[in-house]
Amino acid sequence: MGYICLMAVDRDHVLRSAAALLTRKSTATMDEVAKAAGISRATLHRHFAGRDALVRALEALGIEECEAALDAARLDDDSAQEAVRRFVTEIESAAGLLAFLYTENQLFEGEEQNAGWARIDARIAALFRRGQASGEFRIDLTPAWLTEALYGLLASGAWAVTEGRLAPKDFTHMIVELLLGGALRREES
Amino acid sequence: MGYICLMAVDRDHVLRSAAALLTRKSTATMDEVAKAAGISRATLHRHFAGRDALVRALEALGIEECEAALDAARLDDDSAQEAVRRFVTEIESAAGLLAFLYTENQLFEGEEQNAGWARIDARIAALFRRGQASGEFRIDLTPAWLTEALYGLLASGAWAVTEGRLAPKDFTHMIVELLLGGALRREES
DNA sequence: TTCTTGTGAGACATGGATGTCTCACATGGG
DNA sequence: CCCATGTGAGACATCCATGTCTCACAAGAA
Structure with a gap:
């Protein structure tokens, strides 16, 4: 079961995409963030409980x-x-x-x-x-x-x-x- | 009828208050902006059609x-x-x-x-x-x-x-x- | 006083973003 | 093949800011 690694990679990729997008448009929607990362809003939500959690994760990054x-x-x-x-x-x-x-x-x-x-x-x-x-x-x-x-x-x-x-x-x-x-x-x- | 002058004074005062507030909290609500200016949201709306108009006015200022x-x-x-x-x-x-x-x-x-x-x-x-x-x-x-x-x-x-x-x-x-x-x-x- | 005007308070509908849910599908391992 | 897991799509309710409206009240002018 390499799913932990897979999750981690994906999560990091999502985080990087979000950072790149929010750098340009700080008010981007969760939908836009998801699209930018090439995933659906549902999956985005599985990684980060909400917008707040996403911003916190970006802060940690x-x-x-x-x-x-x-x-x-x-x-x-x-x-x-x-x-x-x-x-x-x-x-x-x-x-x-x-x-x-x-x-x-x-x-x-x-x-x-x-x-x-x-x-x-x-x-x-x-x-x-x-x-x-x-x-x-x-x-x-x-x-x-x-x-x-x-x-x-x-x-x-x-x-x-x-x-x-x-x-x-x-x-x-x-x-x-x-x-x-x-x-x-x-x-x- | 001195109401034009009165309007102008009020409008400027509102604008200054809004500027002071938004400097500290850029996401302040129209309600908060109104309270900060000491007026009601209705009156704020009479001066500025909406948040957009307010920001434009602040930009002009x-x-x-x-x-x-x-x-x-x-x-x-x-x-x-x-x-x-x-x-x-x-x-x-x-x-x-x-x-x-x-x-x-x-x-x-x-x-x-x-x-x-x-x-x-x-x-x-x-x-x-x-x-x-x-x-x-x-x-x-x-x-x-x-x-x-x-x-x-x-x-x-x-x-x-x-x-x-x-x-x-x-x-x-x-x-x-x-x-x-x-x-x-x-x-x- | 009476009328006008600006205001405050609040009700109400609207839109947009968000959070939650279900369901079908694809992939990959047993 | 069969099942489990992660995913995408979408429906749905919810929340919040916003915009619009009405109505009552206070102050000033006629």
């Missing part, structure tokens, strides 16, 4: 990918600047999902959010703090704000790509360069 | 405030850098509304968007282009991306403020400094 990217980026190696660069590179494929979850979180309002985000926030903020401590980053921009700004830029970048205003290949460069270097020209050092 | 901020910022005066600073200062009070409209626009999908945004995009992009031409701004970040990033940072800043992660008084500084200077420390010039 987003957190998972985010933490995987943080791990892969080796935040404690060499300079904080390079670590940021690596992280954005690693997170690129999940940026659309992040953008969806970023706005979705806005309307959770009262409810407590998944603890995973707090962990992720802490790791990213710690990275910026390390950069400040080492003298790489300026200290008048708080780590919390830099973290928030990074999310915002990732979302902006993901949307700009889906709407064709930004070439996918420029995604990482545009985000990292703006976040780290800003728009002003540097004096040649 | 956002465009109006945005263009007013662009005018007030005198984009063609002195350095592009200072013009950006002035613009962010001017737009601060409308940033929440902008953030709401920014995400709302994501789900317009097929429909053509209000031409006002194209005008605004063009003016902001032109500002960044001027900065590049004058040598103030680096040329590897496209004006279109800088414009997009500015929107993203304004939205991130507005949300961070409403959720208490950013002090309102730091709003302009955090956004402008990150956008223009980036996170890296500058060598003292």
Whole structure:
């Protein structure tokens, strides 16, 4: 009975399809999500009890990918600047999902959010703090704000790509360069 | 008969209340919007034919405030850098509304968007282009991306403020400094 | 006062998304 | 072959936001 594996594969495929669709149209119907995954609404419902469960699962997936990217980026190696660069590179494929979850979180309002985000926030903020401590980053921009700004830029970048205003290949460069270097020209050092 | 004026005042008040509410909870019900404005749902309906009309009116208000901020910022005066600073200062009070409209626009999908945004995009992009031409701004970040990033940072800043992660008084500084200077420390010039 | 006007409250129908159910079918193993 | 399992299609009830309507009330003008 390999059905457990089969279920898992299908579930993941459904999740990926849903993420791809909801990135483009955050209000997509369960019917549309099902069609996008190539399954019927009934089967979709067998995997996820309801829309809420689906969003929660997507949130878990987003957190998972985010933490995987943080791990892969080796935040404690060499300079904080390079670590940021690596992280954005690693997170690129999940940026659309992040953008969806970023706005979705806005309307959770009262409810407590998944603890995973707090962990992720802490790791990213710690990275910026390390950069400040080492003298790489300026200290008048708080780590919390830099973290928030990074999310915002990732979302902006993901949307700009889906709407064709930004070439996918420029995604990482545009985000990292703006976040780290800003728009002003540097004096040649 | 001063009723026209009275209507206009009420309508504006309703619009402001709706903007404030929808900034915090973008899925708020017509009922909630009415309560937030201190009127009944029936009266709200007398001002705006439906939710769609309300959102359109908010869009028009956002465009109006945005263009007013662009005018007030005198984009063609002195350095592009200072013009950006002035613009962010001017737009601060409308940033929440902008953030709401920014995400709302994501789900317009097929429909053509209000031409006002194209005008605004063009003016902001032109500002960044001027900065590049004058040598103030680096040329590897496209004006279109800088414009997009500015929107993203304004939205991130507005949300961070409403959720208490950013002090309102730091709003302009955090956004402008990150956008223009980036996170890296500058060598003292 | 009387009439007009805007409003609030509520009833009511509508539409759309959702959740649940049944049933027929296809596939794959025994 | 026969049975079990997962699936698709569709019917169905339900919920919720929305849009429309009526009616009574309060405030202001004539």
